[in-house]
Amino acid sequence: MKKLTLLSFGLWLMGQSLLAQGTVESYNRAFSLQDKFKDKVFYANVTPQWIGSSSLFWYVQNAPQGKTYILIDAQKKTHTHLFDHNKLALELTLATDKPVDALKLPLQSLKVTEALDSLYFVYNSYNWTYAIKQNSLKKGDKVVAVKEEYWGKVDTEREGKPVISPDKKLSAFVKDNNLYVKDLKTGIEKALSTSGTKEDYYSAYPYWSPDSKKVAVMRIHGAETRQLYLIESSPADQFQPKLQTRDYVKPGDVLPARTPVIFDIASGDRKVASNDLFKSQMDLKGFEWLPDSKSVLFEYNQRGHQVYRVLEMSAETGEIKTLVEETAKTFVNYTRYFRQTVNNGKEMIWMSERDNWNHLYLYDRLTGTVKNQITKGAWYVRDVLNVDEKKREIIFSANGMKANEDPYLVRYYRIRFDGTGLTCLTPEEGMHQAWFSDDKKYLVDVYSMVNKAPVTVLRSAADGKIIMPLEKADISELLKAGWIAPEPFVAKGRDGKTDIWGIIYRPTNFDATKKYPVIEYIYAGPGSQYTPKTFISYNRNMSALAELGFILIQLDGMGTSFRSKAFEEICYKNLKDAGFPDRILWAKAAAAKYPYMDIERMGIFGASAGGQEAMGAVLFHPEHYKAAYSSCGCHDNRMDKIWWNEQWMSYPVDSSYIASSNVENAHLLTRPLMLVVGEMDDNVDPSTTYKVCNELIKANKDFELVVLPGVPHTMGGDYGEHKRFDFFVKNLMGVTPPSWDKVVIKK
Template structure:
């Protein structure tokens, strides 16, 4: 969240700030650094600046949350004058937008979609935003004919009883509302972004897990980005929070809505920051989460890359680092945990996971561990995904996974 554009050799500066509680643009006096006036204003965040028209004193930017009847994460495109007047919206349809302007900005292509709506592309005239022609409208009928289902967008109140928490629900193709399904949450709560998908896709990685007999969910809890400063600041020096109080309330709200959503059997998986989150679920919320698959996690923010961790945990290092450390809190473990790490991970030091392993052993905790020789920053490829899936099948469905090597051997013999 940073933007600076100098005007008139630095006599004026367009500056991005959250000083009023939302991410907005301000005009500063370049000599004194004082705010001359606020350019954008409202209970919504600027998501980025696309261009600054110095000659006409206009800013072309992206924002979300300006449309109260839409998902607050949906990005829309706007223009505003330097003095904060003349706001123009170039997108309005209910979806996540991506706009490409012609070089002379006389026309633009607006492509938009949702998780439950295939992409639509339109050519529009910039001067009055009028529709010139529809360029394309994607057709998902072939997918739907095979039994594939759109994810469901679900909204529930967070820990404060006021803030909306947004997530998606993915069901298996053979979904039967008359039976119950264990729930698996795909988590990545890195404070640098928001992570729930907002555009159309098959979401194959999550769908493949659901096909095993689960319902898969993904949620953006408090502490993630692209809402208010207060929403984001939950993560400040408190990365262990990961929005879990909101996530659990969200799951419970879904269970009240749907009898088949079984929150007595809940798994969670994630990698990198999500790996830290997945293990943390069993440390601080083992009364709700039962099984976790944690890959290449940054389990202690004192030893991972400085630039990322200090952005959220601050400097100097204090007791709050230990309070959020999976290493220092490994003794709290409840439930079933599978830790995965690559030997040559160059993003998150593998020692981060090995320190957790050591702490769990010292605390006499039962867990599972998989090290990939020569492996990098990932979940272990196809083998790692199989181990993850088998782990959830065994511990949430209560089914012993097949002896897969028999099938591999059979396929090899068939090839010969």
């Protein structure tokens, strides 16, 4: 018996050794995959640039021999080189004493004059001008890097430049918390208000009426801005750590309150709006003066997002009336926004989800009533690209209009204000991206799918007819390198009716006779849709991880956007749902069709909202998800930024925040978990992750924590990616990952 046991142990060790060797090979394949697929797709990545208001545009053609700058004349249907590549390459070589390849011209931020006589571009950190006909190259100033401002900085509106009146005679500005005007000819200043204080002050963004006789401005009752504190443990310029702070407003925080005020310059009279129609403000924004200078429009977003109003204030009486009112028991999705006044201010185009789908409406501005619904149906308006008041036509993009295909595929359309004349401009199946000429006569259309290479055509913007083909991507070299297209897959959701769409990634050495653990990449935050729909040769979240011997999946369950409002509002006060009832059914349907998908060994990973959801998966659905990698997770919605969390979890902060919290529910953990956090994350408060750790420690739970010094919001970077590989190999394959010094990392 003892000999048998030793023999078994020896066989086990041998098996582990073979598995480990295979794992080393798979790691090396995974880390080299991006390089393997690099530069293997040709005649793709077309990004056209229209030249001024002409019918001309240029783009870079990516051919096997190199890149060429192509000029198209849409009117003449001609296809030529934008300039002589050899001449410019020679001039750059002479100017820099460094050889420049004519088919690898490193031109950044290229601009072309409408006369086609000059190029302006950045090369080697300098601005350059090239006169094409004269073949003359001139070196300009060194490019000064502009430091990006922190995205979350709160604008208190205390500082701003003077605003010049339309007749150029006066300027309006704020001084000592009050509003002033200055006569630009005499230099004489006049205070329009005197009651402003540090706590109650006038905004530094005044709005002049078209006739230059009045100024509209917000009076603001300020609120203290919460600060996020970050310890930079290992700064590059000193040995000791640094404390950094950021503006960071969280759910439940007190917000500023705004009151519209209109000043008459000549008389000094002012009209102060009553706040009856805009109490409990999340935001009060505007203004837009109407052409007759008699009133202004502004918009009110109620705290909790269940009311949104477009309001009109009379400059003569100060009275407020409601033009548009959106209400919802869950939330008004104010980010699905479009408003434009037309017909000299008498009409207004408005976007709304009021009939369960995102559509456009034409309003009578004078009466505040809907004249007609412009777009209608079980589909979703995405963006308005152009409103032509003369023709009374709109160009817009939408998805879901065509039956029996992926409902997320975007196409472009024309329609009249009265809802007639709906015309599809990009009819082929695929995810379309269009660039319109300035006069809206032409469009360049690039379309593809995750499993279909891009096609680029020039179309008429009147009817969508193809004027001339431009490029058709060649992926033959990519296929020779072993690339396998991801597979779109659809299954029914929790209601048994709704189609849930996703994709499946397989390794390049895929063998249908083997069993593969399955890993889901998740980002299910409402407000958008996340599963890729366009062609990409290398998916940074999924391709390499699949190469280790996993099947990777991604899908959009209920709670995400661009379907019906009912589809998205599943998330209301319930972010922990994250579409999991749909995700689990989808995975089971895929495994039923493909038995090589072993969903008994199912993992999940994500970052940010996806980090919250990945951890939530093993807390709330441990029967399905057996291991989770969670990076920079928003683990408790009370800790995260106000604008995203109150939109979906509402206001005031209540027990629903606790029910969705990974911090409050950390004690439920029964599966392997790796938490990753960048110590300089100013998107999601890093303390959210530390709070989760604290609760896990209190509950005596085993978990792994990776803290990345100096790193901002992240999935994990190169180091975190390697840790993620090891985590899933160990916990889903049951294999000890190879020593890091045995793995060749190529980036």
